[in-house]
Amino acid sequence: PFDWYVEMREHSPVRYDESRDCFDVFRYDDVDRILHDPETFSSDPRNAPGLDLPPEEERSPLLETMLSTDAARHDRLRGVVEEWFRPRALAGRRERLESVAAGLLDDAVAGGEMDVIDEFAYPFPVIVIAELLGVPSDERPTFRRWSETLVEAPDGRTPEAMDDHRREQQRVSEELSAYFEEKLDARAVDRRGDLITVIADAEAAGELSRTEALGFCMLLLVAGNITTTNLIGNAVRCLTAHPEALARAERGDARLEPLIEEVLRYRSPVQALARFATEEVEIAGETVAEGDVVVPWIGSANRDPAAFDAPDEFRIDRAPNQHLGFGRGTHYCLGAPLARLETEIALTGLFDRATGIERATDELVPVRSAFIYGVTELPVEFER
Ligand code: HEM
Secondary structure (H helix, E strand, C coil), X not given: CHXXXXXXXXXXXXXXXXXXXXXXXCCHHHHHHHHCCCCCEECCHHHCHHHCCCCHHHCCHHHHCHHHCCHHHHHHHHHHHHHHHCHHHHHCCHHHHHHHHHHHHHHHHCCCEXXXXXXXXXXXXXXXXXXXXXXXXXXXXXXXXXXXXHHECCCCCCHHHHHHHHHXXXXXXXXXXXHHHHHHHHHHHCCCCCHHHHHHHHHHXXXXXXXXXXXXXXXXXXXXXXXXXXXXXXXXXXXXXXXXXXXXXXXXXXXXXXXXHHHHHHCCCECECCEEECCCEEECCEEECCCCEEEEEHHHHCCCXXXXXXXXXXXXXXXXXXXXXXXXXXXXXXXXXXXHHHHHHHHHHHHHHCEEEEEXXXXXXXXCECCECCECCCEEEEEC
């Protein structure tokens, strides 16, 4: 998409797209302003009548989460689990994460080649979030299908394709909801120190409705896995395309923190967000009406030369790096500290076991999604 972003930032920084009925926004300053103004640019799709949401009783609990709500309700929801995701709370889990990564990597490197996505970048974050939540991680093929369906774009723009897509998403949402309904009920009697217990307790205390509690579990399961898979995959992809940086990283001669931030900027796993205008407002000279859908392209903002020096260069020690890969403002990614920790452990574990990593094929199949950016397979060869 990066050539398209250049064209858009230069010639149509804010443009109405008739086929999707939304305003796309491409420049860093405009995207940043939108994310900092949640009153005007709401995260709640109920503010966009044109979206034609299903009737209330058929709506997914995912609409009742912090991701899709604003202001006090958002803060109340986020507050229930915020503590769990702070770097200090996560530090105590480092060893367990390292041991999960080690188990997967020892198997994956055994043959001198591996598919980074399938054998490692996919299972690793799913096992981690399943353990945090307190659900069996051996159900991960199902988790994968659920998560992928929820981020997938329709297979074409025909009314049939759109209809199929909507039905499929609805079905997955119902399956997820039924799955967690059972888990929440079980936790009322069988308490464990996991996140589902925290959520079940908040429900019992009247802080969350049942729908909110369900949405919570669904969001945490889905938000943290495809995104982190693609951060790890995109990191390996960036490094194999930059052999000098890779050699430094493999030797342990590069700091991983800024490297990971640069991957978040350069190949952002989430490229686009959605906001809903609560009043008429102007963005860079274009008038957006109340109820309109606005799409801030963080993937484009992250390549804006007005915000970054040589934005199309991948620099593993870039500083400063005010990228928007985790969003900004009140909805700033709750899981950012976890995603960073997982990716650091993933890359360290990989470089401990493999050197001279090279892509085994030139072919890249992009993830089919309107907002997630990554590849579905990444076969590599290496020496052990
Ligand atoms: C929000 C990206 C990993 C949970 C967000 C947002 C972005 C993002 C861009 C902002 C959405 C918006 O403003 O509308 C990413 C990326 C990840 C990642 C790139 C990995 C590389 C995770 C993980 C978890 C998580 C591991 C948790 C297990 C959430 C939640 C929100 C969120 C709950 C909503 C926060 C709120 O509305 O206050 N993420 N995320 N994410 N993310 Fe992440």
